[in-house]
Amino acid sequence: MSEIPKAYEPQAVEAKWYQFWLEQRCFVADPARVGPKRPAYAIVIPPPNVTGVLTMGHVLNNTLQDILARKARMDGKEVLWLPGTDHAGIATQTVVERSLKQAGEIKHRNDLGREAFLERVWQWKEKHGGIIIQQLQKLGASCDWTRERFTMDPEYSRCVQRVFLDLYHKGLIYRGKRMVNWCPVSLTALSDEEVVMKEQRGFLYYFKVEVAEVPGTWLTIATTRPETIPADTAVAVNPKDPRYAGLIGKHVRRALPLEDQALIPIIGDEQIDVEFGTGVLKVTPAHDPADFAIGLRHHLPVIDILNPDGTMNELAGRDLAGLDRAVARRKAAELLSSHGTLEKQEPYVNNVGFSERADVPIEPRLSEQWFLKYPSVGPARACVLPPGEKGSSGDDGVPSARAHSAAPEAGAVAQERMRFFPDRWAKVYDHWMEGLQDWCISRQLWWGHRIPVWTRRSEISLRSLYTELLTVLLENTGFSACDAREVAIRVDGQTLPADPAELRRLVESGDPGLDAVAAHETVICTLCDKLHANLARHGFAQDPDVLDTWFSSWLWPFATMGWTGDPAQDARNATLQAFYPTTDLVTGPDIIFFWVARMIMAGYEYLGKLPFRNVYFTGIIRDKHGHKMSKSLGNSPDPLALIAGYGADAVRFGIIRSVPLGQDLIFEDKEFDRFKKDERYDFARLPWNPARFPQLELARNFCNKLWNACRFRQMQGGATEGEIDRALLTSDDHWILLRLDQAIRELDEAFANYRFAEATSTLYRFFWSEYCDWYIEASKAALRPVEENRAAEGPGGAVGVSPDGPAVDGAAVAALRANKLAVIDFVLSHTLRLFHPFLPFITEELWQGMGYAQDLPADQGGRTILSAHWPRPLDDEFREHYGLDEAAAKLASAKYELVGLGRNLRREFNLPAAKRLRFVLRPAGALAPEEVEVIRLLLNAEAVEVDGGYEPARGTPRVANDLGELSLPLEGVIDVAAERSRLTKERDKARAELAKVQEKLGNPNFTQKVPPAVLEEHRRRLTEWEGKLNQAEASLANLPAAG
RNA sequence: GCGCGCUUAGCUCAGUGGAAGAGCACUUCCUUCACACGGAAGGGGUCGCAGGUUCAAGUCCUGCAGCGCGCACCA
Helix, strand or coil, rough: CCCCCCCCCCCHHHHHHHHHHHHHCCCCCCCHHCCCCCCCEEEEECCCCCCCCCCHHCCCCCHHHHHHHHHHHHCCCEEECCCCCEHHHHHHHHHHHHHHHCCCCCHHHHHHHHHHHHHHHHHHHHHHHCCCHHHHHHCCCCCCCHCCEECCCCHHHHHHHHHHHHHHHCCCCCEEEEEEEEEEECCCCCCHEEEEEEEEEEEEEEEEEEECCCCCCCCEEEECCHHHHHHEEEECCCCCCCCCHHHCCCCEEECCCCHCCEEEEEECCCCCCCCCCCCCEEECCCCCCHHHHHHHHHCCCCCECCCCCCCEEECCCCCCCCCHHHHHHHHHHHCCCCCCCCEEEEEEEEEEEEEECCEEECEEEEEEEEHHHHHHHCHHCCCCCCCCCCCEEEECCCCCCEECCCCCCCCCEEEECCCEEEECHHHHHHHHCCCCCCCEEEEEECCCCCEEEEEEEEEEEEHHHHHHHHHHCCHHHHCHHHHHHEEEEECEEEEEEECHHHHHHHHHCCHHHHCCCCEEEEEEEECCHHHHHHHHHCCCCCCEECCCCCHHHCCCCHCCCCCCCCHHHCCHHHHHHHHHEEEEEEEEEHHHHHHHCCCHHHHHHHHHHEEEEEECCCEEEECCCCCCCCCCCCCCHHHHHHHHHHHHHHHHHHHHCCCCCCCCCCCCCCCCHHHCCCCCCHHHCCCCCCCCHHHHHHHHHHHHHHHHHHHHHHHHHCCCCCCCHHHCCHHHHHHHHHHHHHHHHHHHHHEEEECHHHHHHHHHHHHHHHHHHHHHHHHHHHCCCCHHHHHHHHCCCCCCCCCCCCCCCCCHHHHHHHHHHHHHHHHHHHHHHHHHCCCCHHHHHHHHCCCCCCCCCHHHHCCHHHHCCCCCCCCHHHHHHHHCCHHHHHHHHHHHHHHHHHHHHHCCCCCCCCCCCCCEEEECCCCCCCHHHHHHHHCCCCCCECCCCCCCCCCCCCEEEEEEEEECCCCCCCCCCHHHHHHHHHHHHHHHHHHHHHHHHHHHHHHHHHHHHHHHHHHHHHHHHHHHHHHHHHHHHCCCHHH
8 A cells, every 4th residue: 555545546446356356256155164163154135137227225235235244254154145136027028028119120029929039038138137247246245156046047947847846746836717917018917916006096987777677766886997887797785785685686787888788687795885885886707806706606707898908899899899998988988978877977086906017007807827825834924033022042143943832834843933124024924924815926928937837628538638648758758757757747637647657557447438538628737848849749738928037036045056856966965055044135125025925935845944044124215205216216326326426335334324224214315406516526427416415425434534544554654563562551542442342342233133224333433433533633642753752741841741750761652652553553453344344345455455464364364354353352361461441441531521621612712723722730630641641632732731739810711520620721811701601501501410310319219219320320420410510610609700 | 994114403314211312414613744525612302292101201001193114805
């Protein structure tokens, strides 16, 4: 570190060290190193979308993971932070299709066809897939990039299909015609979790229908969707509703379509809310989940009047067919109106489900889809510790195995517990797990894992069918018993053995029932590539759908580690054995159902163990309006621009410092308009140019402070990390070492509880307030060049050292100076390590530049700070060895307190900081000259005279504490009024505080019940305030008469 | 409708029953040889409201209000 710049310049530093870390393979995890002395620590990254770009949410999330990973490395653990991306089915397909359309290459993906289109998606992925990875590297993420995974990697895809096959085998996956959430834009089904409810302003339309059997009797029906009237197949009322009960069983004439006003029944159903609308419900089984359920109960027909894209089909009738559903709604209302059956329409606000991705109203639609009944629900639900429970933690914070008292299933035996941070999310999780609905896992997309199922419908005898299946299994395949596990066959919903020998036995059985020709549906689920050609040749067609992206993500913790599902093979998988279960998961609470819950279930189902031991849910980063920041809303600043402007370390520190456990963060300066003209920052050059970010500015300044503190040390010269001589420690040294100890303890506590923001506060306070503001300033007394110190302390020097003070000795001064540097190096080298997880780049630069790496073994910080040991609290041995003394530290803080009081006098008497002042100190006890010199320096005083018998002139401002009385003789310029005002304020304050303490101590309830320590504290406070009050009163009495 | 958060200084927010805190902003002073991305001092708070528990409540309990977020088939 020659030519140290005055300000920290992050850009070059960051690139240099990241490259160094990669070259040195610092992030690469080696399962072979894991052992009793080197425990494993693992995190899997929440995989960002492969075509995504970094958002502020990613910054928060991945910085936290990086902090955990770097801290774990410094703790001596073998760390695997496993990175990767997911294929993001809908998002990626949409992006690619849109770009091809914009380029004019296609009008629709059908123009290319499935294979060619997928080819283009892969090209897109190759081109854009690395962007977010590079961005994570800019942030400093210490992922093991050699293990980067993608959910569409061949091995990963195989895991997905194996799991599909397994669940199909187990009967947990089934195909069914059910109501699903249909997105008319993406043209695919969605899971319930991908639907967001939004309030919509619409109308409640009241229209009337005549009861066929009782002419002249009309029923009024309220609906928000008049366009679905042609799909109505009944009208429902509550049988307990006296208004309508008598009409049940009769019919009404359906209003639309006009050309087909069919008669539909009036049915009674308990679910009908008597209070709502008119108490009469139109029942539209094809287009409403609740109505569908009613339809099932009453065996109603289903009329589907919508096309997949949300337009009306011909069943909607002449007037509506072809119209978009929104247009059709208005048209239907007009039709009713023109026929005099629309009684009124009222403005109405209701909740409508929207496709999260396409942001259009979803359409409840009856369609054939694949569903999953969740596996391992019992253990997955039982393993998460409920709020308030701590579990019994081991040394490394891993909860030990313990049975759950409320395990809902007998199979859920003693198991490890998982902790959520903050724990309130456990309740949300539990609630969702309680009401699990089957998961719709099929998507009508091309980009994704294609469902490994082949189907054929045929008119055939079972004997012929089985014979044919034998051919399919055996022809050109070398099929063996082990392959049989990779095939599941169902005929008409019944499982058929995939073992050729058993099939042959069936074929050769004499059962005459096998010869009847009938319609059969044969479904084959297989992983076996060899069968595919045979299946095609025999008229089987592969299911065109792909699986929900989350159906691959939920396997992430073990599929990324090379899990195969083959027990023997997995037992030999060193990575899986060493690093699963993982230690921590860091993610947003918005995907607790999508991802976290499902991973837990998959973990139990396939590894028999929870996938991670702790889940940290981050806050959500919002803009000043409280909206979640996202790329699509355009309200997120580009993190890379922030990194360019402030430095990666500052962005990390600023964000982490601002986000307490589990709270959302509003990340924007509301007073933007006031500051945007601030010329100190050239934000105009930055593309996002939104605002300035006080959080980041603070953090950048902090990095600069750290930089300059080291620069200051560097400028002092001398040996690096010399030996500390306990005999030469000053009270300031005792103080800072004990403050360092305190900071380490606070940090350990913060880490144990995942309180990262708290950790940054501790670092900030310790480094800036304690180390820089007090300790370094105080140290400047000892750090002055030796000659200067001799002059300052020699006889006739300006400082009022008592004449019989120690003889000044050049060698002694030099030794003191060297010892001071040794303490500074000790503290700084510890501080850099404490900062490293948060500020990886600047700490590495300083660690190397300051020479702290020099004498250390390569694997303990010699090569890089990354592997330096995390500082331990100063133990008894250390305290003993260096004679660390609480009393000395107390003396130092008393000094600083007195300095604060003295500086305050300056202010009170309007004395400019530059004005050289003489103070007089009447010490309460013995006080070494070097202590006085520190006080003088911190006061920026010309002199502090020590005079045990000093009696200041009347009206001389003075302050006092345990150390003594500090007077500021202001010859001839005493502002009596100012001093009276100051002392009066002080006296009143003392009186008030004294009264409070006296009242408490006078209360027998208090003195009897309060813990001794608190009582002691209050008694101490009493004497303290009494002393202050006396002093203020005495000073007031001492003031000359006004005038 | 049910659940979960939040409400503390002008702003953004910490606060773990025992003397109300930080950063920014504001006022005044200082370019003193680490740092003006800096230093010193200062002003500013009935801790949302109302009850309760306690010797002691910003902190625990109950209710209420406002804001936010989830979950939920009210057409």
